[in-house]
Amino acid sequence: MNSGEVIWSEDGRAGPNFPANAKRAVENSQLRRNVRKATGTIRERRAGLVAETPDWQQLRHAGAAIKDDVLNHLDRYLEQFEQNATARGAQVHWARDATEASTIVTDLVRATGRREVIKVKSMATQEIGLVKTLERAGIDARETDLAELIIQLSNDRPSHIVVPALHRNRAEIRRIFLDHMPDAPQDLTDDPHALAEAARLHLRRLFLTTKVAISGANFAIAETGGLLVAESEGNGRMCLTLPDTLISVVGIEKLIPAFSDLEVFLQLLPRSATGERMNPYNSMWTGVTENDGPQNVHIVLLDNGRTKALADRTGRQALRCIRCAACLNVCPVYERTGGHAYGATYPGPIGAILTPLLVGVENAPQLPFASSLCGACYEVCPVEIDIPTVLVKLRHDAVKAERHRLQDATFAAAANAMSGRRRWTAALRLAPLMRFIRHGAPPPLSGWTRTRDLPDPPPESFRDWWTKTKNGK
Numbered sequence: 001m002n003s004g005e006v007i008w009s010e011d012g013r014a015g016p017n018f019p020a021n022a023k024r025a026v027e028n029s030q031l032r033r034n035v036r037k038a039t040g041t042i043r044e045r046r047a048g049l050v051a052e053t054p055d056w057q058q059l060r061h062a063g064a065a066i067k068d069d070v071l072n073h074l075d076r077y078l079e080q081f082e083q084n085a086t087a088r089g090a091q092v093h094w095a096r097d098a099t100e101a102s103t104i105v106t107d108l109v110r111a112t113g114r115r116e117v118i119k120v121k122s123m124a125t126q127e128i129g130l131v132k133t134l135e136r137a138g139i140d141a142r143e144t145d146l147a148e149l150i151i152q153l154s155n156d157r158p159s160h161i162v163v164p165a166l167h168r169n170r171a172e173i174r175r176i177f178l179d180h181m182p183d184a185p186q187d188l189t190d191d192p193h194a195l196a197e198a199a200r201l202h203l204r205r206l207f208l209t210t211k212v213a214i215s216g217a218n219f220a221i222a223e224t225g226g227l228l229v230a231e232s233e234g235n236g237r238m239c240l241t242l243p244d245t246l247i248s249v250v251g252i253e254k255l256i257p258a259f260s261d262l263e264v265f266l267q268l269l270p271r272s273a274t275g276e277r278m279n280p281y282n283s284m285w286t287g288v289t290e291n292d293g294p295q296n297v298h299i300v301l302l303d304n305g306r307t308k309a310l311a312d313r314t315g316r317q318a319l320r321c322i323r324c325a326a327c328l329n330v331c332p333v334y335e336r337t338g339g340h341a342y343g344a345t346y347p348g349p350i351g352a353i354l355t356p357l358l359v360g361v362e363n364a365p366q367l368p369f370a371s372s373l374c375g376a377c378y379e380v381c382p383v384e385i386d387i388p389t390v391l392v393k394l395r396h397d398a399v400k401a402e403r404h405r406l407q408d409a410t411f412a413a414a415a416n417a418m419s420g421r422r423r424w425t426a427a428l429r430l431a432p433l434m435r436f437i438r439h440g441a442p443p444p445l446s447g448w449t450r451t452r453d454l455p456d457p458p459p460e461s462f463r464d465w466w467t468k469t470k471n472g473k
């Protein structure tokens with residue numbers, strides 16, 4: 001089993017088994033070394049840049065306030081965005097969940113008559129499992145971000161939001177290219193430039209021949225109907241400009257009210273994400289521009305649990321997240337386990353709150369406990385998400401959901417037994433067993449008998465007595 005495979009809970013609960021996944025991860029010393037080295041480097045670079053930005057705290061307040069304004073008036077901003085994007089020639093689609101979003105994208109690609117698409121790195125498309133859905137529809141979706149390419153070639157899963165292949169070192173990447181990239185030179189070394197060049201040549205053919213691209217977006221601007229993608233390699237820009245058709249899957253929380261708000265976020269994001277003063281590539285487009293870039297522009301606005309998260313008064317702040325991964329890079333739990341242990345699209349501290357909020361805490365009850373509550377994530381978050389407070393609240397919800405789950409299971413078993421004469425009679429025959437558990441029941445019943453006595457069952461059930469008495473007559 002490689003580190004990307006998820007161990008799921010065995011006790012009937014849905015969701016990843018974090019303790020089991022974490023145990024396997026910490027036993028992998030190579031993985032721990034790779035993660036520690038990569039997070040340590042980004043952490044130091046970020047700290048240096050924050051120290052040279054005198055208004056950093058004011059920028060954080062501004063980022064949080066802008067996002068809160070969006071969340072408080074999401075309905076209005078979404079409609080404004082749709083109107084402006086449509087007026088500029090884009091087609092806006094609405095998707096309630098992953099299935100709806102994947103179906104919309106698959107149908108749009110099918111309508112082009114093409115069977116190959118290129119992809120810009122996008123968390124939203126990972127969240128909805130888009131590549132697998134396209135694969136099942138006979139559409140070959142190729143990742144073009146270098147790290148995503150490494151992940152796709154090795155049939156692995158991303159382990160970090162910004163640096164998805166952070167758990168791989170150079171030697172491992174060289175091996176992956178040699179084994180899975182047919183056009184990789186046989187004398188390829190693990191020199192970073194040689195690896196990047198091999199990937200560049202491999203991807204160039206795709207950029208020049210593929211007519212459909214799929215992206216996400218870092219920001220959607222309500223005032224203009226435009227989208228922005230920030231990236232480091234330029235591969236994203238190739239995808240966003242060369243194909244005829246561009247389909248962008250955008251979480252509804254990605255909205256910002258105005259173009260001028262980018263002044264705040266384009267300072268916060270690169271410093272927090274990669275430890276850079278600005279993103280090497282900020283690609284922005286608004287609808288269709290005649291004879292310039294894609295002529296068919298589609299935007300799929302994705303809910304997939306976001307409105308449910310919005311309804312949680314404490315948890316809704318998680319929707320401010322700009323996916324910078326600064327919280328991952330400082331988290332002592334993430335540093336030891338890496339991202340695969342979380343078993344979900346979003347790893348680390350933000351994943352520990354966002355996943356339960358999106359899918360329901362009853363479906364990921366262990367994730368809010370994947371934290372030492374040290375508070376380092378809150379200190380670095382560029383939009384001031386109070387992750388520890390949300391974690392504590394979700395722990396409370398998880399315990400409550402677990403209690404209900406046990407109660408539901410008990411009443412379901414009782415209802416089942418009582419709904420048939422034979423079953424009920426058989427159940428009554430088990431009553432004498434209660435004598436054995438009266439003074440020491442096994443878990444989980446021991447929780448009940450630890451402080452309570454169970455009365456001894458009568459030596460004979462009413463049914464047995466009745467049958468005997470009637471026959472005796």
Ligand code: SF4
Binds near residue numbers: 320325326327380383
């Ligand atoms: S929670 Fe904050 S620090 Fe973590 S990824 Fe989101 S914006 Fe970045």
